Amino acid sequence: MSAPDRINDRINDRINDRLAMPLPATIAEAIALEMERDPAIVCVGEDIGRAGGVFGTTRGLQERFGRDRVLDAPIAEMGFTGMGVGLAQAGMRPLIEIMFVDFVGVCLEQMYNAAAKIPYMSGGRQRMPIVFKTAGGCIGSAAQHSQCLWGLFAHLPGFKVVAPCNPHDHKGLMAAALRSDDPVVFIEHKALLLQKGRDFRHHPDVPAEAYTLPIGQAAVVREGSDVTLATLSATVEHALAAAEELAGEGVSVEVIDLRSVVPLDTATVAESAARTGRLLVVDEDYLSFGLSAELTLRVIEALGHGALRQTARLAVPDVPIPAALSLERAVVPNAALIAERLRAMAKGA
Amino acid sequence: MSAPDRINDRINDRINDRLAMPLPATIAEAIALEMERDPAIVCVGEDIGRAGGVFGTTRGLQERFGRDRVLDAPIAEMGFTGMGVGLAQAGMRPLIEIMFVDFVGVCLEQMYNAAAKIPYMSGGRQRMPIVFKTAGGCIGSAAQHSQCLWGLFAHLPGFKVVAPCNPHDHKGLMAAALRSDDPVVFIEHKALLLQKGRDFRHHPDVPAEAYTLPIGQAAVVREGSDVTLATLSATVEHALAAAEELAGEGVSVEVIDLRSVVPLDTATVAESAARTGRLLVVDEDYLSFGLSAELTLRVIEALGHGALRQTARLAVPDVPIPAALSLERAVVPNAALIAERLRAMAKGA
Amino acid sequence: MSDTVQQTRFRRMLAMRAFDEACLDALRRKAIHGELHVGLGQEAIGAGMAEALRPEDAVVSTHRNHFHALAKGVDRRALLAEICEREGGLCRGRGGHMHPFDPDTNFSATGIVGASLPVALGYAHAFAMRGESAVAVGVTGDGGSHTGGFHEAMVMAAARKLPMVVLVENNALAISVQFSEVSPTDTVAERAAAYGARGLHVDGTDVDAVADSFATAMAHARDGCGPVIVEATCHRFRGHFEGDPEGYRPRAERQRLRDSFDPITLYRARLEAGGADPAALDAIAAEEKAAMKALLAEVLEMDMPDPAEALRYRFTEEAPA
Amino acid sequence: MSDTVQQTRFRRMLAMRAFDEACLDALRRKAIHGELHVGLGQEAIGAGMAEALRPEDAVVSTHRNHFHALAKGVDRRALLAEICEREGGLCRGRGGHMHPFDPDTNFSATGIVGASLPVALGYAHAFAMRGESAVAVGVTGDGGSHTGGFHEAMVMAAARKLPMVVLVENNALAISVQFSEVSPTDTVAERAAAYGARGLHVDGTDVDAVADSFATAMAHARDGCGPVIVEATCHRFRGHFEGDPEGYRPRAERQRLRDSFDPITLYRARLEAGGADPAALDAIAAEEKAAMKALLAEVLEMDMPDPAEALRYRFTEEAPA
Ligand SMILES: Cc1ncc(C[n+]2csc(CCOP(=O)(O)OP(=O)(O)O)c2C)c(N)n1
Numbered sequence A, B: 001m002s003a004p005d006r007i008n009d010r011i012n013d014r015i016n017d018r019l020a021m022p023l024p025a026t027i028a029e030a031i032a033l034e035m036e037r038d039p040a041i042v043c044v045g046e047d048i049g050r051a052g053g054v055f056g057t058t059r060g061l062q063e064r065f066g067r068d069r070v071l072d073a074p075i076a077e078m079g080f081t082g083m084g085v086g087l088a089q090a091g092m093r094p095l096i097e098i099m100f101v102d103f104v105g106v107c108l109e110q111m112y113n114a115a116a117k118i119p120y121m122s123g124g125r126q127r128m129p130i131v132f133k134t135a136g137g138c139i140g141s142a143a144q145h146s147q148c149l150w151g152l153f154a155h156l157p158g159f160k161v162v163a164p165c166n167p168h169d170h171k172g173l174m175a176a177a178l179r180s181d182d183p184v185v186f187i188e189h190k191a192l193l194l195q196k197g198r199d200f201r202h203h204p205d206v207p208a209e210a211y212t213l214p215i216g217q218a219a220v221v222r223e224g225s226d227v228t229l230a231t232l233s234a235t236v237e238h239a240l241a242a243a244e245e246l247a248g249e250g251v252s253v254e255v256i257d258l259r260s261v262v263p264l265d266t267a268t269v270a271e272s273a274a275r276t277g278r279l280l281v282v283d284e285d286y287l288s289f290g291l292s293a294e295l296t297l298r299v300i301e302a303l304g305h306g307a308l309r310q311t312a313r314l315a316v317p318d319v320p321i322p323a324a325l326s327l328e329r330a331v332v333p334n335a336a337l338i339a340e341r342l343r344a345m346a347k348g349a
Numbered sequence C, D: 001m002s003d004t005v006q007q008t009r010f011r012r013m014l015a016m017r018a019f020d021e022a023c024l025d026a027l028r029r030k031a032i033h034g035e036l037h038v039g040l041g042q043e044a045i046g047a048g049m050a051e052a053l054r055p056e057d058a059v060v061s062t063h064r065n066h067f068h069a070l071a072k073g074v075d076r077r078a079l080l081a082e083i084c085e086r087e088g089g090l091c092r093g094r095g096g097h098m099h100p101f102d103p104d105t106n107f108s109a110t111g112i113v114g115a116s117l118p119v120a121l122g123y124a125h126a127f128a129m130r131g132e133s134a135v136a137v138g139v140t141g142d143g144g145s146h147t148g149g150f151h152e153a154m155v156m157a158a159a160r161k162l163p164m165v166v167l168v169e170n171n172a173l174a175i176s177v178q179f180s181e182v183s184p185t186d187t188v189a190e191r192a193a194a195y196g197a198r199g200l201h202v203d204g205t206d207v208d209a210v211a212d213s214f215a216t217a218m219a220h221a222r223d224g225c226g227p228v229i230v231e232a233t234c235h236r237f238r239g240h241f242e243g244d245p246e247g248y249r250p251r252a253e254r255q256r257l258r259d260s261f262d263p264i265t266l267y268r269a270r271l272e273a274g275g276a277d278p279a280a281l282d283a284i285a286a287e288e289k290a291a292m293k294a295l296l297a298e299v300l301e302m303d304m305p306d307p308a309e310a311l312r313y314r315f316t317e318e319a320p321a
């Protein structure tokens, strides 16, 4: 075996190792790299210290950075979310973990009336470098532990709202969020947090070093010519599966991962939809008064009335997530429901 | 003077008296009539008892119905909003007042994870007849006391969301809300609460007896043929003023008062827009991820792409409400901003 | 021959344990999804509270609610069927194990920590204003005692002297977070003074002690003397939820807790020391186990909800009276 | 010749009163919109806290924040200009009177009751972890003491023994709601025990007493002994906000409070009894009044924000560093 071969082998091993990394380990790595760079970063949340997070996204951080910088909080979200505001005002850069996004109803106050508005209310004099890290999405946990709610945060001015779909983006966007001087709501998906790198269809590979990705740029994750499908978070994987299925039926689907809801990259979606003439927005959040209408209408506003042949949206049809899997499958967009909707669109005018 | 004349005079006096009623007195009257009908109604909120509400919308109720049915609460919204859920489960019909809608961040939990979802989570076995009564809107009170937020409630399934614009509708919709077995978010507008009946351009007259209006039906408050303008709450008055101004310029504007955001009466708006070809949605809530996109897109979905010549939306442009009036006037839709937008549409294709 | 008080307590604990063991079995058979929180190790609290609860009383519980539901008299078939997400469940499979609602017994729960007490407050006000003698019980864990909802509900209940009992199941852990590390006081009960309320502290592994304390608390509240905090210390024998890797405590520690503080073992020893016939106790255990086994088999035969009905029950018009 | 401690306290109270009287004047001239909450009657608290505050300390206040801002050393010209919504104001007219933010003096406020203490908690943690000797002061009214945020912030600060002082301005009213009707305890200070914290109760109309108590509290917190609740009882001389019809209390009652509990009148009497020269005190009063009058005139000449800039400062890229 030649020397270069051995080197390649070692590189491959390393890549293989990294492909075996659970997504939470990738996230913990991103946070650790930033905490090393910047001593102002402080993490506060339930079970993020000794336990390393209920999904493991902060594993190892407390051992490494101590109990003052990685703080196990009591169940007092109003208290420690407001604490984040105070930490930011004191010159720190807090990462506040709200374990599940569903719990936001006890602490939205500090998020939307304080963190999100203080930069404006202070006339730009007070920055709010806070990351609100939280997990959303359906994994069979019923109405109070299954929501996405990015549409809610997006409606309230002052937040950036990020929801990545693959390990590479989680790492780069978490770093970007921690370096941002604005409050960022960073929404992970519970189903993705249960996966390893190699389980991801798209961009499973993650460099070991620190890097950032710009917040607000969508990615075309599969090119196609018949229908434009825009979505984000765990649904990207379902969309890719559905697109593959439709390819077998002769329908070419372009899949766009929005990556963030605020800022929303309308330009990338509009450019694609202008080509395909058909736009499907798929959203695991609730259908009405949320992402799907805003994005669809922004694309229509950008392209003009009549520019598109069809638009459609597939989202949770304004119903709490039911406990029974038989019902959950009927209301949460999955590959089968997406494929069905794409098929209907392809058949349409 | 003949007998019929005297009777007419007396009726006119009565009507004139009632036109002098402040809107809050009309609301208090609606609640009182329902409380008389139904001993299960209990009101809980800050300053609703001895003070009769900070705007007077519960004036006289505590004297009349006692301190158990009209309860002055401490500043503990999470506590007494949840109390509403428990009261409903115990067979009562609570009216819970959140003084200003902006405070919802401390108690949204009980509203959206409990009240709004329990009917569904219980498989229809537990009803939630709760009215969440609150005041929204801009009257110069800056970022934490000026919001509307109906888009936020509308995104979360399980609520009905009502925001009336005139005394007649306030009375009828409050009665309907109190008789509804579903949770209703009833959003008053602070500017309207400072008015008397005769200050209203539309439907200032209110019968003395109890009546209900159906929740979910929009009203065409001014007919027109060139542009359809849909809005609600205090903005209806501004829209009517703008429509009058435009009439002088030869542009005929149809003004629709939506009256509720959930259910949203798309049919009435679509029928009108199909005739005029132009739809303007005006919203005092934030622009993005809210009412304006949802309604516009629903109309487009109903009529088909290309059916409308123009759509436009005018809303608070995703910015916290600034304190300075010079800035507030630039971001909150008022008659001048609406007229300007209508003019631009009338000139367009 | 009917059970003695002691036998009833013993049977109740065994029934509760058998119930949660049936849930574990159902989980293994993939009949339950989402996080399942069982109460193994905390049976003495559920069994101890059952006696003093009247049908008209209300109980508002947490994510770890099975024993409280059983104590309140919720039909265990309907409860298990709901946990197994069946159409025939308490909530037609819509609620699942964290969200059982039973208007017939005034029982409900929530998956949001601290959110139970404000709901109990609502029941308490309704009972008081209607002049009824019912009591509302709000359950929380030690973790929930730090929430704002705990404070706000206590403030309101105490100022109005409402018939509310707050049952704090202090198992010393909120998932991984130790009570001793985040609580400013040694007990939750001592915080009752801040509300001018009564606080009781009891060993929650001793069913007799729990039954006594809980009865005292209920009587106090029922008599119009205002709210009571009953703190029952106990131990959580399993992970926070099924599947919890429990990286935050050594396996040996868990075993030690099971060995030392099993409320059933402890009670059995007391009954035997008092002369109870071991065979009779074995019979009770076997009966309860067999009953739950049969019940689970029955439940697993029940239908799943029909996907075509997924949108029903959001609003009243969708739910026939 | 510089002021004595007593004269300084007297002057501070007069400066505060003159400040809020200037606000009332500005309101009459329609230079302020929205609800204005003044602190008339509560000057002894603001003046009493000023002495023990160091530049590095933080204060997080409420809707009734002017005196706390002045006590913390916020530039009064910028503050008044902000209250009058001018581009030259502390926050360029975006914040208004309920939302002043001054990173230079570590002062901020919120219009949401109870929301101030969690923010103070954040400062306290930052100070402690950085090994600084600064203290974070969270201000709340009696009404705010019933909020969940109060409890959660106290739990966390006490468990970690953070340098936090909670100043409760107990004016016995939350808008119309009487403290005695909704509080389960006679005082807020006595609830400190529920957090293993120190509680101090002081007559908030006596500036000397407030200065002493507040200094004690600050020293306790600064020395790493954990949080302190300082409850200062006082009276609100005006409506909750300007324009409040105050239907909930008789006019005579308001007058009685003004006559009996004006902290300035009371202090003046004490100083005079101690031999102070009435003319010197008059001079102080006149100076402060004149200064504020001049300042208001100046502020009212300042520009309003430019509507073209209404969308700026939402995000960092819109706000130059
Ligand atoms: C408001 C809120 N925050 C966090 C959670 C997540 N969570 C669920 S249970 C739990 C721990 C609860 O601890 P405790 O109250 O002691 O009850 P136990 O699980 O020990 O019975 C947490 C943090 C939640 N459900 N709700």
Ligand SMILES: Cc1ncc(C[n+]2csc(CCOP(=O)(O)OP(=O)(O)O)c2C)c(N)n1
Residues within 6 Å of the ligand: B046, B075, B077, B099, B103, B106, D063, D064, D111, D112, D113, D114, D140, D141, D142, D143, D144, D145, D169, D171, D173, D174, D175, D236, D240
């Ligand atoms: C969460 C929340 N609820 C209600 C209000 C409305 N509100 C503003 S001030 C106030 C009373 C505050 O009373 P207190 O804390 O005693 O302060 P004080 O006005 O007496 O200084 C209320 C109810 C609010 N701003 N925030």
Ligand SMILES: [Mg+2]
Residues within 6 Å of the ligand: C141, C142, C143, C169, C170, C171, C172, C173, C174, C175
């Ligand atoms: Mg616990």
Ligand SMILES: [Mg+2]
Residues within 6 Å of the ligand: D141, D142, D143, D169, D170, D171, D172, D173, D174, D175
């Ligand atoms: Mg007060």
